[in-house]
Amino acid sequence: MGTVRLTMAQALVRYLCNQFTEIDGRREPLFPGVFAIFGHGNVTCLSEALEAVQDTLPTWRGQNEQSMALAAIGFAKATRRRQIMVACSSIGPGALNMVTAAGVAHTNRLPILLLAGDSFVNRRPDPVMQQVEHFGNPTITVNDAFKAVARYWDRITHPEQILSSLPQAVAVMLDPADCGPAFLGLPQDVQEIAWDYPESFFEQTVHKVPRPRPDRDSLAEAIRVLKAAKRPLIISGGGVRYSGAETALADFAQKHGIPLCETIAGKGTVTHDHPAHVGPIGIVGSTSANALAAEADVVLAVGTRLMDFTTGSWTAFSPDARFVSINAARWDAKKHRAVAVVGDALETVGEVEAAIGDYKADAGWTDKGRLEFAKWNDALDGYQKPTNAPVPTYAQVVGIVNSRAKDRDLLITAAGGLPGEVMKNWRVKAPNTFDCEFGFSCMGYEIAAGWGAAMADPTRTPIVMIGDGTYMMMNSDIYSTVLSGHKMILIVCDNGGYAVINRLQNAKGGASFNNLIKDCRVKEPFPVDFGKHAEAMGALTRHVESLADLGDAVEWAQTTDRTTVLTIVSDAFTWTPGDAWWDVGVPQVSERAQVNAAAKDQQEGRKNQRVGV
Numbered sequence: 001m002g003t004v005r006l007t008m009a010q011a012l013v014r015y016l017c018n019q020f021t022e023i024d025g026r027r028e029p030l031f032p033g034v035f036a037i038f039g040h041g042n043v044t045c046l047s048e049a050l051e052a053v054q055d056t057l058p059t060w061r062g063q064n065e066q067s068m069a070l071a072a073i074g075f076a077k078a079t080r081r082r083q084i085m086v087a088c089s090s091i092g093p094g095a096l097n098m099v100t101a102a103g104v105a106h107t108n109r110l111p112i113l114l115l116a117g118d119s120f121v122n123r124r125p126d127p128v129m130q131q132v133e134h135f136g137n138p139t140i141t142v143n144d145a146f147k148a149v150a151r152y153w154d155r156i157t158h159p160e161q162i163l164s165s166l167p168q169a170v171a172v173m174l175d176p177a178d179c180g181p182a183f184l185g186l187p188q189d190v191q192e193i194a195w196d197y198p199e200s201f202f203e204q205t206v207h208k209v210p211r212p213r214p215d216r217d218s219l220a221e222a223i224r225v226l227k228a229a230k231r232p233l234i235i236s237g238g239g240v241r242y243s244g245a246e247t248a249l250a251d252f253a254q255k256h257g258i259p260l261c262e263t264i265a266g267k268g269t270v271t272h273d274h275p276a277h278v279g280p281i282g283i284v285g286s287t288s289a290n291a292l293a294a295e296a297d298v299v300l301a302v303g304t305r306l307m308d309f310t311t312g313s314w315t316a317f318s319p320d321a322r323f324v325s326i327n328a329a330r331w332d333a334k335k336h337r338a339v340a341v342v343g344d345a346l347e348t349v350g351e352v353e354a355a356i357g358d359y360k361a362d363a364g365w366t367d368k369g370r371l372e373f374a375k376w377n378d379a380l381d382g383y384q385k386p387t388n389a390p391v392p393t394y395a396q397v398v399g400i401v402n403s404r405a406k407d408r409d410l411l412i413t414a415a416g417g418l419p420g421e422v423m424k425n426w427r428v429k430a431p432n433t434f435d436c437e438f439g440f441s442c443m444g445y446e447i448a449a450g451w452g453a454a455m456a457d458p459t460r461t462p463i464v465m466i467g468d469g470t471y472m473m474m475n476s477d478i479y480s481t482v483l484s485g486h487k488m489i490l491i492v493c494d495n496g497g498y499a500v501i502n503r504l505q506n507a508k509g510g511a512s513f514n515n516l517i518k519d520c521r522v523k524e525p526f527p528v529d530f531g532k533h534a535e536a537m538g539a540l541t542r543h544v545e546s547l548a549d550l551g552d553a554v555e556w557a558q559t560t561d562r563t564t565v566l567t568i569v570s571d572a573f574t575w576t577p578g579d580a581w582w583d584v585g586v587p588q589v590s591e592r593a594q595v596n597a598a599a600k601d602q603q604e605g606r607k608n609q610r611v612g613v
Helices: 008-017 046-052 065-078 099-107 142-149 159-174 188-192 216-227 238-243 246-255 287-295 345-356 363-384 394-404 418-425 445-456 468-473 477-484 499-507 530-536 547-559 593-606
Strands: 003-007 019-023 026-029 034-036 059-061 086-089 112-118 152-155 181-187 194-198 205-207 232-236 260-262 277-280 298-302 322-327 339-342 410-413 434-436 462-467 489-494 540-543 564-569
Touching (some): 003 008, 008 046, 008 159, 065 086, 099 112, 112 142, 112 188, 159 181, 159 194, 216 298, 216 322, 216 345, 238 345, 246 345, 277 363, 287 363, 322 345, 363 418, 394 489, 410 418, 418 462, 445 462, 445 468, 468 489, 530 564, 540 547
Parallel strands (some): 112 181, 152 181
Antiparallel strands (some): 003 194, 019 026
């Protein structure tokens, strides 16, 4: 057996360079790039290895460890989990900055390889700079924090360990059921150690994502339940996109007359005008999908983890409704006593289609879906129609941007009031052109994900929509996109603070407090000039005074040669209806009568929840 002598860091990088994936018949790098911020914990060894292969495995410098890892997640989402980016940090604060991003990837079942420097295994120089000491357990470092948000976690304490650890990390990130972040802690002294690695470890490997087929008995039970349904409803989740099952599921729904609604992660698996489509479901959903959910006797949930924003905290459905859940992950498939069909969405939908025969939902039910969706679209037209109000609503802004967006432009948002507004008001023109990160609803994802998405597919433009709160929290990757030449269009809707949380605060009886800037402990509120700030980072900018100007500004932004930022003042108090009930904590006793009334209403709402069924 031939060997090659390399440091652990060099061997790790060489292994990554020789992993490939198959995308639409083409062989592509499984790891197409690295985001990195170097410090003493990785600059002397890992960066030395990366510099030597920079034309094969390009390294992109981040401005903030959290945001560069979020960019990696945006890249993975844009490629539908078929390629994986690497995020590298030093030890201590740089490593901990990536924990939030790991939470985003873990919650959303998205792959990212996180490599963080670690303190010395030999402990000779302890405590090193940025090392946190645990007096009772010296094996603990800050990197143990990743255990809560990693699907795979390891600390490499000997150079030989990567022979087993790296293949396992790759397998986890490519597993449809277990997909998520893989973390490797790289102690500084182990990175430098040279070892004789078997040459076979670095052979080029082409990975194919497995497509597990469903169990025959569980499939037969699912078919039995579906065939008995009079009023079935399909919920399309993000797993449909990652499986590539969009067309198969949409065709199945149309052929059998089954209305199809979407989760937040699943929005964009069909186009808005698909004949079976009835809109988004749940707390930020449509009146059409929620009306159908309330009457459905069987719910076919495909590729969804059924979070509270989908289920209306489990009040959106009849207590008697049966669930059939198709999911690659057993955990998700078994929720709420569903008939669990564990398997790949594309393969399983194909087998359901083959077995269900000429089944059709009741014609009246199919017609009801079309009627409810038509009513919803009429309502959207009304919400988006320009008025003489001095400040536009989110619905009006989203409607204008949507109308000017090109078919393949990718809409990106994540937190605040915009997820609900784009879920309702954005009419998807082409599949896989919508990314709303709401599993973790991470403020700061948006701009970073725009960078990653632009890098993943330079043939289309990410349109990132954020509020002023998100801009203030994390904006440095505007600079990154200009530096690297990865253009996006950023639309900043300034409504004076955390408006949607103020909405929730008021809705549950609370006084406006510490959300809108005017309600905070400040000397005197003043507006931020977001355009000048973005301009200082190299972006082109334009402030939009009216809805009439917004359309022209979006069209102009489509023609520019770099990241372009549009700013507009928007209404903080007007929201698009269509919601379902949401379970949140409300004080059982309060000096505020409004809070006491809200608590009573909340308890009444809980009576409608399906408890475990």
